Amino acid sequence: MTERKWLLGIDTCGSVGYVALSCVEENTVSLLQEIELASGEFSAAIVSTTAELLLAANIKVHDLAGIVAVYGPGSFTGIRVGLATVKAMAEAAEIPVVTVSRLAVLAHVAGVPCAVLDAYRGQVFLGVFEDNAQAREMLVTAGEFSNLGKLPGPVAFCEESVAHLLETVATDVNLKRSRAPRASDAIGMALNQWRAHQFADVAALDGHYLRGAEVKMSTRAGRA
Secondary structure (H helix, E strand, O other), X not given: OOOOEEEEEEEOOOOOEEEEEEEEEOOEEEEEXXXXXXXOOHXXXXXXXXXXXXXXXXXXXXXXXXXXXXXXXXXXXHHHHHHHHHHHHHHHHOOOEEEEOHHHHHHHHHOOOEEEEEEEOOEEEEEEOOOOOOEEEEEEEHHHHHHOOOOOOOEEEOOHHHHHHHHHHOXXXXXXXXXXXXXXXXXXXXXXXXXXXXXXXXXXXXXXXXXXXXXXXXXXXXXX
């Protein structure tokens, strides 16, 4: 009989958040349920929502085989709320954690090598995820796109504010509209990392903020 394993996904980096529960059997992963968290309610709803998902599946926190945490970039407060919840569960129940970038998940959902998210104040988070190359993530102004050179393909976006900004300033960027990434997408993308035991150090786990001069250019591991 095939052993079932459960993975919990948490993404509170965007304007809305998601908590998802998936079941893994051999080479297949099935989404059991995903619940959206309304903007401004992450801290109040994330614990009860997680409990609701586990109860519906008739499992406990200790039954989880892993947690997939989307750790940024995005909302500073949202990232901290999500990671605080992940760390509390992981440390209490000794659950392994896999972290993924929201930019990488967006690119994965759109099926393109580049993605952008709104960083506000005329800036965007840009991720470049070429095959067989280290991923690059950076914080840039719209005007700086012209100094980056040719990108390896279309750039996925899921926010109209980003489209308006880039279409106004960086007219040569090939934009591809996508739905916003969700926690279930992160689980699917992180499955190979989880199977390979490429786990985060929970004690040192921090948000992927891409803020400030010291993180102007941030190099991360490539997509799973």
